[in-house]
Amino acid sequence: MSLTLPGDRLASAMEYMPGPGVYERDGELFAALTGELVRDEQNTELRVKPVVSVPLEISAGERVLGRVHSVRESMATIEVVRVKGKARQVGTWVMGTLHIARMSEDYVSDINEVYRVNDLVQAKVDETKPALKLNTKAGRDGVVGARCSGCRDRLTMVENELFCTECRQREARKISSEYGQVQL
Numbered sequence: 568m569s570l571t572l573p574g575d576r577l578a579s580a581m582e583y584m585p586g587p588g589v590y591e592r593d594g595e596l597f598a599a600l601t602g603e604l605v606r607d608e609q610n611t612e613l614r615v616k617p618v619v620s621v622p623l624e625i626s627a628g629e630r631v632l633g634r635v636h637s638v639r640e641s642m643a644t645i646e647v648v649r650v651k652g653k654a655r656q657v658g659t660w661v662m663g664t665l666h667i668a669r670m671s672e673d674y675v676s677d678i679n680e681v682y683r684v685n686d687l688v689q690a691k692v693d694e695t696k697p698a699l700k701l702n703t704k705a706g707r708d709g710v711v712g713a714r715c716s717g718c719r720d721r722l723t724m725v726e727n728e729l730f731c732t733e734c735r736q737r738e739a740r741k742i743s744s745e746y747g748q749v750q751l
């Protein structure tokens with residue numbers, strides 16, 4: 568699934584017509600919403616289907632578990648799978664955003680040294696309105712499961728760092744104190 572954020576450049580206006588959730592500026596098409604990009608090839612139209620951003624069963628202060636969906640310059644998007652302590656999965660496609668300033672107590676200059684796509688993350692919910700905003704500054708929050716970006720093997724915790732025993736390489740992350748102990 569392709570996630571768009573407001574202001575993302577989608578295509579040239581020569582290629583597609585702007586549909587709902589898409590606007591045109593200077594001959595280019597941009598996303599107006601956070602959502603799923605739909606390419607309607609039959610009508611040569613692009614649409615953005617809004618993501619259900621605030622499901623009722625999530626409230627501020629709760630902890631959620633999810634998967635890193637994308638990593639951008641100043642934020643990561645997290646696909647929330649469930650609320651911690653609740654057995655039931657969230658069900659709908661719920662996307663939260665994690666801003667670079669809310670990732671760690673330490674200063675983060677490069678998001679790639681903190682999160683990678685597909686990492687499993689535990690995060691605290693800061694806000695649910697108008698969008699789900701997450702925070703992983705606390706020691707227990709951060710990556711709870713990750714795979715090597717080279718061989719995709721599970722990374723193991725060695726002396727407070729993540730290590731691939733296959734590639735004999737370390738990988739930098741914002742590691743949760745509960746790494747390896749949390750099931751999605």
Ligand SMILES: [Zn+2]
Pocket residue numbers: 715716717718719720731732733734735
């Ligand atoms: Zn590896």
